[in-house]
Amino acid sequence: MRGLTGAGPNRARETIQAAITAVSVLAALALLVSACGTGGTGARDEGPAHADSVTGGGTTRTLSPGKTPKHVDAVRLIKDDPRVSAAVKRDLKPCAADEYPVDVSYGDLTGGSVDDIVVNVLTCGDAVGVGAYVYREEGDGYESVFRAEEPPVYAEIDRGDLVVTKQVYEKGDPVSNPSGEDVITYHWSAGRFAKKYSTRNEYSNAVGDGATPPPGN
Incomplete structure (x- = not known):
């Protein structure tokens, strides 16, 4: 009996300790959930701040929204231009599938509200430039303001100026x-x-192609 009586208090103490431990665990869990809830709110609070910084960056990148390059159908632009020669229009055909031999560049050349368009028309085989054109926005369309059709020719934008390169053949x-x-x-x-x-x-x-070496070599 003593043994049974002695075990009773021990079990009671163990039960009480277990209950205390359980309460402590529950309390800790409650605090953890509360902390996570607070941390989650903090993270959500930081979200809009990050979005604002991204938006701010976007605003910085688009300080001149009117200058944003517009994608245009350069092939249609060339074919609809009455100043482009018939030979260039006739030879402007896809090299493969629907890929036309045209290079298109956007940039500020004329000081307009929208970037100008430089179009180079090339040959399919060796990419020789057969025509270089510049278009400036005018109303709802584009106006041709430059044309060079003496191949080989190629036009580029360089620091606000138009640079045209023409190959010279003897x-x-x-x-x-x-x-x-x-x-x-x-x-x-x-x-x-x-x-x-x-x-x-x-x-x-002078180098290669059977060039005659200087005397003494």
Whole structure:
């Protein structure tokens, strides 16, 4: 009996301790849930702040929304332009599937509210430039403000100016090996492109192709 009586208090104490432990665990869990709830609110509070910073960054990147480049159908632009030669229009065909040989660039050349469009028309085989054109937004469409159709020719935008490169061929030069190039820079002034300066670069043909070595070698 003593043994049974002695076990009773021990079990009672163990039961009480277990109950206390359980209450402590429940209390800890409650605090943890509360903390997580607070932390979750904090994270949600930080969410809009992050979104604001992203929006702010977007605003910074679009300080001049009117300058955002517009995607245009460059092929249709060329074919609808009455100033483009019939030969260029006739030869402007897909090289593969629906891929046309055109390079399109957007940039500020004329100081308009929307970026200007530079279109280079190339050949499919060797990508020789056969025409270079610049279009400026005018009303609901685009106006042709520059045209160069003396191949090989290529136009680019360089720091607000239009730079046109023309390959120079001497008699007997193969298409792949011109004698030089003319680089002409145009600047928009008084409603038109005016030549700013030009540079002639001559290529050396002294190396290879059976060139005669200098005496003594």
